[in-house]
Amino acid sequence: MRKKILAGNWKMHKTIAESVALAQDIVTALKAKPSASEVIVCPTYVALDRVATVLAGSPVLLGAQDMHWESQGAYTGKISADMLKAIGVTYVILGHSEQRAYFHETDETVNKKTIKALAEGLKPIVCVGETLAEREAEITEKVVETQIRGAYAGISASDAVKTVIAYEPVWAIGTGRNASPQQAQDVHRFIRTLMASLYGDSVANAVQIQYGGSMKPENAAELLSQADVDGGLIGGAALKADAFLGIIASS
Numbered sequence: 001m002r003k004k005i006l007a008g009n010w011k012m013h014k015t016i017a018e019s020v021a022l023a024q025d026i027v028t029a030l031k032a033k034p035s036a037s038e039v040i041v042c043p044t045y046v047a048l049d050r051v052a053t054v055l056a057g058s059p060v061l062l063g064a065q066d067m068h069w070e071s072q073g074a075y076t077g078k079i080s081a082d083m084l085k086a087i088g089v090t091y092v093i094l095g096h097s098e099q100r101a102y103f104h105e106t107d108e109t110v111n112k113k114t115i116k117a118l119a120e121g122l123k124p125i126v127c128v129g130e131t132l133a134e135r136e137a138e139i140t141e142k143v144v145e146t147q148i149r150g151a152y153a154g155i156s157a158s159d160a161v162k163t164v165i166a167y168e169p170v171w172a173i174g175t176g177r178n179a180s181p182q183q184a185q186d187v188h189r190f191i192r193t194l195m196a197s198l199y200g201d202s203v204a205n206a207v208q209i210q211y212g213g214s215m216k217p218e219n220a221a222e223l224l225s226q227a228d229v230d231g232g233l234i235g236g237a238a239l240k241a242d243a244f245l246g247i248i249a250s251s
């Protein structure tokens, strides 16, 4: 039985003070009414340290939105795995479609980051998903397979099982148009079968696969009830405590 895992990706939203307030609201609510699901918040880098203080002693875990694959050096603007760990980060989102679309992320860089995160004891949330044109061209599975094979190149089964995969159809991210529960389930099933062919059944059955793309309280229960949907990576709806908590309550 896989535990559900819900992560809020706050993207480039919220000042430090706003981040602290949102984290406090989530922690207060979950302390009063604990969830059986794993809950993660991923603020901006600048808010990580202060949010870590708010989360301390609570069931909510801290995630980062990206990291560099090198340990240190002349990489202006970048953050290392070590730096994240020192703050208390547990999870790191890698290969988000916005990173791929705007910041030159490739399957190769996702692979380097995934290897580094695992080596440093961070849990990667590896994002994959097709664009609308790719779905319409009926190459969703091919695209997702290429992304997964690329991200996991050289990664052992004992490491692969420590990762989380986020299936995020690009056409559903921030658009208000979510994948239907059946569309999500079909791709999640495909990903699990692919993981079985790469790593065997026990890894495939254990690995958590999140759905991301316009998940909200109104559609979460049905998406999360699909057999291979193990949680959500949530953008817009994670920016308001009520909406994020509503999704958590549906899990």
Ligand code: PEP
Pocket (backbone or CB within 6 Å): 009, 168, 172, 173, 174, 175, 176, 212, 213, 214, 215, 233, 234, 235, 236, 237
């Ligand atoms: C995301 O950015 O990972 C995401 C799923 O965003 P949204 O929920 O806003 O579609």
